[in-house]
Structures are given as structure tokens and as C-alpha cells.
Amino acid sequence: MSDVQYYKAVEIAEKSWQIEYAFTDQEHVYCYLLEGRDCALVIDTMYGYGSLKTFCETLTEKPLKLVCTHFHLDHVAANSEFGCCYMHHRDIANYYDSRLPGTEQMLLHAKEEAFPELRERMEEADMVAFAPVPAYPLYDGDLLDLGDRKIEVILVGGHSAGSVVFLDRERRIAYTGDCCNSNTLLGFGNSLPVAAYLKNLLHFKKYQDQFDMMYGGHQVLPPSVIDEGIELCARIIAGTDDKEQVQGMFGRMTTYGARHADGPLSRADGKLFNMCYRPERILEAEERPRVIDFKPVPMF
């Protein structure tokens, strides 16, 4: 194992840390650590470049408990270090179906993104091998009790069917994963239709006066982004959005609700929220029962 420092942290509120990669400035991925009296909550585990558990243990001596905002690989890849995890029940099957390149491949990818002076020192043994661990189901309204602080689970499905927000009412922070940001992707295999996502954003809005900041998996945004999300979903449903065609993930043409300015996170009209969606998946409300056909859900 090398001595490369893969992570760094900043304390964003009392006993609450935002963790990001220290070996690169190309990956904007965040996870979080909240320390309570009895245990410390880890929210997401990013890509597994370096031992996240070892890093968390430099910040807290409390036992570490892992929750995930959703099942995507940039949020769960180091879960194996924590033995088990909690995530919304709608994402668990997808999590178990997930596959990630081996540690050799991960090292190559990490080196590509690393600061040049670190590349030669990085080792395959530093990488955390992806292996799904037992996942216990979370439900909307659950309370995570850390002893002297309680964190509430809010379902904001859309990006994935089981995307959740972890709300710390006391510190007035919402940990939002990828559920509502400047590049909200609704094009995945288990993403929800726009109408169902809108319903979940309206549910999220009920909590909007209880936090001052949304700390996400890739961005930090003000709560007003929820209003912009609701507004854009309504325009998409009405057929009056910009319908901008963009070369999206993996080279596919993707439809965005609001026109971009000069980068993937900037909107021509200066607002902060944007989303891509499948034009054929706007109106289904997702209120009928799910059909489980025992086949893995395709990623896209």
C-alpha cells in the first residue's frame, strides 16, 4: 500500500465533513461523514480510489455506519469496506446487479486523473475492489438515530427510482446525492418518468424551509434549485421546454429541458437546475404496481 493521500475533508458544520479526492482535481465527487454520540454516518463511498474507511477513521473514532443516496457506482464503489449498507429499497436490486472494473483497471483510470507527481507512487493495492455488500432497505420518512442527532430519509426518486435525501434538520443541511442539480440525469434504466419525478420534487419541497444548503454528490446548491426543478418538469410535461439536443453520456444524443450556455452545468438563462430526460418517458405517473421480471435492469 502506498502513502498517497487519496482524500481530503472540510468540516462544513459541527461534526459534519464533506470528503473529496485529494489526488486529482478532475473528479468532482463528494461523500459525507456525520459524527453522532453513538456512531458516525458515512453518506456514499465514491469510486474506491484509496481506502475511504481508513480516511474516515482519521476524522472520527465512532463506529462507521454506511448509507447511500442511490446505487450508482460513483456513490457505492467502496461499500465493501463497511460490511453492509442502507439504501432505498427501489435501488437495492440494481446495486446487486452492478459491476465495476477490477482494481487493475481502476488504478489505470485513477492514474489518468491524478496529479502527475503522484502517478508513479499509486499502487493497485490502494484501490478498493467493488463487491456488493448486504443492503438493508430504507423507506421515505425513516429516521437514522446517531444517538444525539437524527437524520431523516426523504425519497426524491427520479435520477434513480430509489434516490433519497438525508436531512439534518438541526444543522439545516440536506445531503442530496444526484437527485436535483445542474445536470440531473433521468435517462438511466431505473430512472423515473418526468411526471413521477415532479411528484417527488413536490414532496421534497415540503421540507425546503428546513435546510439552507444542498450538499450533493457533485455540487453544492441552494434550496431554490428545487423550485427551478419543479418549474422545468412542468414545462417538459406541457411540451414548452427547450428540448435541447446534446451529445450526452456514452455518445448518445440526449434531450435537455433547458438550453445550456457554455458548459454542461450552465444554463443560457442563468438558472441553476437542468435535467435530461427521455421524450418517451414523460407522463407515466408510476402509480401502477412494478413488474418484476427477474432480469437485470439495463443501465441505460
Ligand SMILES: [Zn+2]
Ligand atoms: Zn447517480
